[in-house]
Amino acid sequence: MSVIYHRVALIGLGLIAGSMGLRMKRDGLAGEIVGTARSAETRATALDLGLCDRVTETAAQAVRDADLVVLCVPVGAMAEVAADIGPHLKPGATVSDVGSVKRAVIEAVAPHLPPGVHFVPAHPLAGTEHSGPTSGFAELFDNRWCLLTPVNEASDATDRLARLWRAMGSNVDTMEPDHHDRVLAVTSHAPHLIAYTMVGVADDLRRVTDSEVIKYSAAGFRDFTRIAASDPVMWRDVFLNNKDATLEILGRFTEELFALQRAIRKGDGDHLHDYFTRTRAIRRGIIEAGQDTDKANFGRGDAP
Numbered sequence: 355m356s357v358i359y360h361r362v363a364l365i366g367l368g369l370i371a372g373s374m375g376l377r378m379k380r381d382g383l384a385g386e387i388v389g390t391a392r393s394a395e396t397r398a399t400a401l402d403l404g405l406c407d408r409v410t411e412t413a414a415q416a417v418r419d420a421d422l423v424v425l426c427v428p429v430g431a432m433a434e435v436a437a438d439i440g441p442h443l444k445p446g447a448t449v450s451d452v453g454s455v456k457r458a459v460i461e462a463v464a465p466h467l468p469p470g471v472h473f474v475p476a477h478p479l480a481g482t483e484h485s486g487p488t489s490g491f492a493e494l495f496d497n498r499w500c501l502l503t504p505v506n507e508a509s510d511a512t513d514r515l516a517r518l519w520r521a522m523g524s525n526v527d528t529m530e531p532d533h534h535d536r537v538l539a540v541t542s543h544a545p546h547l548i549a550y551t552m553v554g555v556a557d558d559l560r561r562v563t564d565s566e567v568i569k570y571s572a573a574g575f576r577d578f579t580r581i582a583a584s585d586p587v588m589w590r591d592v593f594l595n596n597k598d599a600t601l602e603i604l605g606r607f608t609e610e611l612f613a614l615q616r617a618i619r620k621g622d623g624d625h626l627h628d629y630f631t632r633t634r635a636i637r638r639g640i641i642e643a644g645q646d647t648d649k650a651n652f653g654r655g656d657a658p
């Protein structure tokens with residue numbers, strides 16, 4: 355494949371930046387990849403893994419002469435990073451991010467960007483519960499969606515970034531930022547909170563059941579523990595920055611949970627059967643659409 359950006363700067367060298375770097379290197383999508391992270395250890399690991407060509411101590415140094423700058427830090431850190439890099443961006447450069455929330459990131463980043471710099475927010479719907487540079491892998495984005503939420507109408511900068519994400523294996527779509535946040539509250543944010551809660555409840559009960567919860571943990575519970583092992587900083591920031599949409603979905607979730615509780619208490623088997631038949635169809639639809647994430651985690655040290 356051919357070079358899409360001459361110089362790419364990756365700010366924050368974790369799972370997503372690592373996977374982008376490895377993929378861009380593998381397929382020759384960038385002339386040079388410059389990375390930066392706060393700790394010297396992370397920077398050294400990134401170089402060892404070959405996910406970037408060069409590292410810098412500061413974000414301001416990393417973005418110098420970069421055609422594309424991608425902010426790969428937790429959502430709550432985006433404003434601070436944008437303020438650092440704003441004065442050092444090359445005119446005509448594109449700034450993007452990979453944050454899991456879009457409206458809050460746009461509000462945090464846009465005010466710090468000088469005129470003449472293009473801002474194209476993005477969100478790859480691909481990840482694992484692992485974090486840090488060693489968790490990245492070049493195939494992470496294969497056959498997964500990447501949603502772009504451009505702040506302006508169609509532009510060359512958006513088209514070029516879409517080309518990069520396609521070259522990294524993703525299907526690309528554009529979406530309005532508030533809509534993105536509502537959709538992701540249903541498909542990602544609320545489910546994570548529910549998993550965190552279920553594992554927290556089991557942990558409380560462990561004292562009552564004398565560690566049998568862990569010893570006999572069945573597949574259903576293990577799936578919850580995988581999700582609930584996700585990075586605490588990343589998810590704290592997601593909930594604090596997508597408050598309204600997440601709370602709305604959790605309200606609906608609570609109502610449905612009450613209805614199912616009532617059905618169990620009343621012995622209403624029809625209600626339970628109908629409900630589970632409907633949800634089973636959703637799982638089948640996801641698998642038929644080729645969007646099952648389990649494959650991404652197999653072979654990475656996780657038990658299926």
Ligand SMILES: NC(=O)c1ccc[n+]([C@@H]2O[C@H](COP(=O)([O-])OP(=O)(O)OC[C@H]3O[C@@H](n4cnc5c(N)ncnc54)[C@H](O)[C@@H]3O)[C@@H](O)[C@H]2O)c1
Nearest residue numbers: 366367368369370426427428429431453454481482485486
């Ligand atoms: N993990 C996922 O499944 C996933 C999927 C899609 C998008 N995202 C989004 O991508 C972004 C990065 O996630 P990740 O999974 O790669 O995280 P990660 O923890 O693996 O990496 C984050 C990097 O940001 C750095 N960082 C943290 N706080 C910082 C700060 N205040 N200033 C500068 N650097 C800081 C960390 O040191 C690390 O290098 C997040 O915004 C997250 O919402 C994550």
Ligand SMILES: O=C(O)C(=O)C[C@]1(C(=O)O)C=C[C@@H](O)C=C1
Nearest residue numbers: 454478479480481482483542647
């Ligand atoms: O597979 C996982 O571990 C994930 O949780 C990945 C996942 C998701 O919810 O699908 C998590 C957060 C992101 O913003 C995008 C992807």
